[in-house]
Amino acid sequence: MLLASNSQKIKYFIAAFILLSGLMAMANASADVYVICNSNLGATDADIKDLFTGEKQAIGGTKVVPVDNKSAQGEFLAKVVALTKVKYDSNWAKKSFRDGLTAPSVLGGDADVTAHVKANPGGCGYVASAPSDGVKLVKKY
Amino acid sequence: MQLPKRITFKSDTKARLFRFLLAASLLNLSQIASAEDGVPLHGFADAGWASGSPSQVAREKTDGFVLGTVDLYLNPQFQDNVKSLIEIALEPDLDSQEYDLDVERIQVGYVYGEWGTLWAGRFHTPYGYWNTAFHHGAQLQPSIYKPRFIDWEDHAGFMPSHSTGIWFQGKLGVGSGKFAYDLWMSNGNRNIAGESDMNILRDDNHTPGYGGRAAYNFGGALDGLSIGVHALTDEIDLYAADLTTQLSRGKMNMYGGFAVYESDLIEFSAEYYWFANPNQNNGGSPIYHSSAGFVHLGYNATANNQVYVRFEDANIDNEDPYFNNLENGFSYIRSVVGMRHNINARACVKVEANRTSIEDSITNPSNLGTQGIGLAPVNPGTFDELRVQYAISF
Numbered sequence: 001m002l003l004a005s006n007s008q009k010i011k012y013f014i015a016a017f018i019l020l021s022g023l024m025a026m027a028n029a030s031a032d033v034y035v036i037c038n039s040n041l042g043a044t045d046a047d048i049k050d051l052f053t054g055e056k057q058a059i060g061g062t063k064v065v066p067v068d069n070k071s072a073q074g075e076f077l078a079k080v081v082a083l084t085k086v087k088y089d090s091n092w093a094k095k096s097f098r099d100g101l102t103a104p105s106v107l108g109g110d111a112d113v114t115a116h117v118k119a120n121p122g123g124c125g126y127v128a129s130a131p132s133d134g135v136k137l138v139k140k141y
Numbered sequence: 142m143q144l145p146k147r148i149t150f151k152s153d154t155k156a157r158l159f160r161f162l163l164a165a166s167l168l169n170l171s172q173i174a175s176a177e178d179g180v181p182l183h184g185f186a187d188a189g190w191a192s193g194s195p196s197q198v199a200r201e202k203t204d205g206f207v208l209g210t211v212d213l214y215l216n217p218q219f220q221d222n223v224k225s226l227i228e229i230a231l232e233p234d235l236d237s238q239e240y241d242l243d244v245e246r247i248q249v250g251y252v253y254g255e256w257g258t259l260w261a262g263r264f265h266t267p268y269g270y271w272n273t274a275f276h277h278g279a280q281l282q283p284s285i286y287k288p289r290f291i292d293w294e295d296h297a298g299f300m301p302s303h304s305t306g307i308w309f310q311g312k313l314g315v316g317s318g319k320f321a322y323d324l325w326m327s328n329g330n331r332n333i334a335g336e337s338d339m340n341i342l343r344d345d346n347h348t349p350g351y352g353g354r355a356a357y358n359f360g361g362a363l364d365g366l367s368i369g370v371h372a373l374t375d376e377i378d379l380y381a382a383d384l385t386t387q388l389s390r391g392k393m394n395m396y397g398g399f400a401v402y403e404s405d406l407i408e409f410s411a412e413y414y415w416f417a418n419p420n421q422n423n424g425g426s427p428i429y430h431s432s433a434g435f436v437h438l439g440y441n442a443t444a445n446n447q448v449y450v451r452f453e454d455a456n457i458d459n460e461d462p463y464f465n466n467l468e469n470g471f472s473y474i475r476s477v478v479g480m481r482h483n484i485n486a487r488a489c490v491k492v493e494a495n496r497t498s499i500e501d502s503i504t505n506p507s508n509l510g511t512q513g514i515g516l517a518p519v520n521p522g523t524f525d526e527l528r529v530q531y532a533i534s535f
Binding site: 025054056057058060061063084085087089093094096097098099100101102122 | 180181183191214216218221222226233248250252253254273274276278281421444445483484485519534
């Protein structure tokens, strides 16, 4: 009886573990970040950090206009540029004061970012779900 | 002939009205720009408290609450290649305790690419790291005081911290890092009764100042480290307070280097300046040698709390007409210790203590004897100060 009980507990534990792993995998899947640019802009994954920190302002003669995505900014900053929000904002304050650069506008969500990227030859941004046609996927994180 | 640096007013009421109208215009411009072009108004402001032991430098005596500079700037961009920086500072005058209006920067730039931007106008003179990195940005600056010898011209600075002319700057990718460079040429400065002063409308002695800066910004494992060199030269005539009587001529030739390292834990910077200044009142001979430098080290004890220390040392040859004509052109040592708490990315509180030792004894400032310009003799001495600053940026 005791053995059966223990065996049942182990089964419950394994089932719970599988369920939890599945939920975690789903959570991770929802936290993906897709960096996108205008389909005519020759941006590569090597450019991404420089574009969003003001180190690079043009690609192939086209001025890059990066935008932030409010709904995915936390994941983007952690995964892509490896900066806290405070450091990221502080970095742009310095760039603005020293070099006359303008910090990326913060748009509300994926749809706004995608529309910006499509409409601007130098548009770049990031979205939380797989990007639609008409934009270039630079890298998935 | 008056060559104004600042807009000054005989009538205090007119001055206040002008300041109000200027601020209102700037805010209005920002609102118009925001609506049409999305150009925000940025700026810095700070307030604090200070207490210090009696200093022989009367204008540096501080006891009580202190207002800092109100700095406003815009950086409108026009199409892809044209950008600008317009900065206005309302700066407390150390003597009158009134606010003065300074046009800090009016730069109009053309961007050729990452490798080059050509600026024209008035800009922060690109030497070392601090002068262009922080300047009036009290909230950006790691400490309350900047190193004394690179302070502004009308404070205690040894060098012109602003220039009016052209400035070419750029970056090139080299290896895992970037090679950054600056070249500039400007109206040479002048010295009015002991204060270095930038010529914004014309060069009084038709001798331009020029200089350059080059640095390598490391990437990869050394990301955050920059090492560079800088140089500038300027021929600066000394005028009496009437702005027309030329009393003396000074020339500055500066060479030096700097290093910066920033990481999550460390904020380090060091700058060194070596001067070889010929006596232009005697055919360029002799050449006087002086030097100045500082080392600043900050340690981030937590994500939002930093402790910092700084040591500054200036060794000045008092026979050099360039330094002897400056109100604060004397040797000193300053030690600084402080703490900084970042409330968020836009606000911080700093507490700072410093000890300054003046090492020179100068009985005849400006070397002009009875023709002197009223500079007070300098005597060796030590004074201490404690400061608190609450600084914001927006």
